[in-house]
Structure formats: C-alpha cells, structure tokens
Amino acid sequence: MSQMCRTYAYEAQRRGAAVNVHELWALLERVEQLHPSLILDVGSGPAMLWTWWALGARVVGVHPGDAGAAAFMDGRLPELVTVIDGDPIDRVTVRRAVDQLADVQPDVVVLAGMRHEGEVLAAYEQYAPMVRRRGLVVVHGIESTPGVRRFWRNLHGDKDELVGGTDPLGYGIVDIHGRDRADHG
Numbered sequence: 599m600s601q602m603c604r605t606y607a608y609e610a611q612r613r614g615a616a617v618n619v620h621e622l623w624a625l626l627e628r629v630e631q632l633h634p635s636l637i638l639d640v641g642s643g644p645a646m647l648w649t650w651w652a653l654g655a656r657v658v659g660v661h662p663g664d665a666g667a668a669a670f671m672d673g674r675l676p677e678l679v680t681v682i683d684g685d686p687i688d689r690v691t692v693r694r695a696v697d698q699l700a701d702v703q704p705d706v707v708v709l710a711g712m713r714h715e716g717e718v719l720a721a722y723e724q725y726a727p728m729v730r731r732r733g734l735v736v737v738h739g740i741e742s743t744p745g746v747r748r749f750w751r752n753l754h755g756d757k758d759e760l761v762g763g764t765d766p767l768g769y770g771i772v773d774i775h776g777r778d779r780a781d782h783g
Contacts (some may be wrong), residue, residue: 603627606652613669618762622649625736625760625769626718629653632734634705638695640686640725640736644669651679655705658698660686664767687720690704696728705729710738714745715752721747729774741768 603626607619628636630653637650640660648669650657659681661734668674680698684691707725712718719738726735739746741761750757750770760769 599615600627603630606649610649613645613648614643617651618765618767621762621767621769626653627770629734632705632757636702636704637706637708638699638704638725639708640726643699644710646710647651647679647681648672658682658695660684660691660695662686671782673753686718687724692724699728704728704733705730706734706736708738710734712745712746715748718746726772733774735772735774737770738765740770741766
C-alpha cells in the first residue's frame with residue numbers, strides 16, 4: 599500500500615498539485631486505511647481530485663472557478679468525480695454539496711486553498727459535521743499559510759499534524775469520533 603501511496607503522491611505533484619510530496623504520501627497512507635468510498639474535497643484543484651479518485655473513492659469537489667478535469671485523461675471527469683463550481687462557504691454552494699452527497703456521509707472532508715482564518719473556520723463549521731463517525735477532516739496549509747495556521751492552533755480536540763521537514767505546507771487531521779468533534783475557540 600505504501601508504494602501505491604508514494605506513486606500517487608508523486609503523480610499528483612506531476613499533474614500540478616501544489617503539495618509537499620512527502621506530506622501527501624503520509625496523508626494518503628492515513629486516508630487509505632479508512633478504505634474511503636466518498637471524499638468531499640473543498641478547495642483543492644484537479645490534481646488532488648484525481649488523487650482521491652485514484653484511491654478508488656467517489657469524489658465531490660467544491661471549488662471557486664474552474665476546477666475542471668485538467669488532471670484527468672482526455673480532460674474529462676470520470677463518472678465518480680463531481681465538481682461544484684462556487685464559493686465554498688456560500689450557503690447555496692454548501693447546499694449543492696449536500697445534495698451531491700445524497701445523504702451519504704463522506705469518509706473524509708478536505709479543506710484546502712483557503713488563506714484567512716475566518717474563511718477556514720466558516721468552511722470547517724459548514725463541512726466538518728458532514729463527516730461520518732470515525733472519519734477525518736483534513737486541513738491543508740497549516741504550516742505555510744498564516745490564517746490557516748491560526749485556525750489550526752485555535753482548534754481543540756483530537757487532532758494530528760503531518761508536516762514535512764523541507765518546504766512544509768502541512769496537513770492537519772481531525773479524527774471524528776461522533777460527539778467528540780474538535781471545537782474552535
């Protein structure tokens with residue numbers, strides 16, 4: 599499994615993902631342990647949508663602007679990938695994401711591409727409650743983006759960090775244990 603996750607991490611970077619490949623490799627190993635069937639990715643670009651799809655999961659992506667299919671073969675989205683164009687924290691966009699999930703709780707929610715603490719907090723409050731029990735919420739940029747870092751430092755609960763030693767961007771991981779959801783405060 600580790601070799602596959604390594605391959606996917608390098609391929610994601612080759613396809614244009616703005617990632618630290620070693621951090622992503624570690625994250626993929628963690629996510630793969632869940633055997634995810636549904637991943638909700640809020641803010642990542644096409645290369646990360648490809649990465650989640652490569653793990654065998656159905657993917658719902660929420661992205662402002664064109665997150666299209668550039669990372670996929672022939673520039674077309676596979677049947678198991680849906681992209682919602684819109685402001686990730688807008689109520690209408692969130693409702694569209696909920697509709698796409700069709701009453702299925704995602705195994706993983708990824709929050710990425712955000713810059714400001716308030717933006718990450720709003721996204722966390724909107725999307726984290728959607729994750730199934732024993733699922734994960736992943737926050738990207740906890741080391742490289744000041745607003746995301748402040749959000750992460752103020753988040754209390756069962757959380758872990760994947761931060762590389764060279765050019766770290768950082769992933770924060772919140773384990774969801776039902777009522778024990780992490781609180782921001």
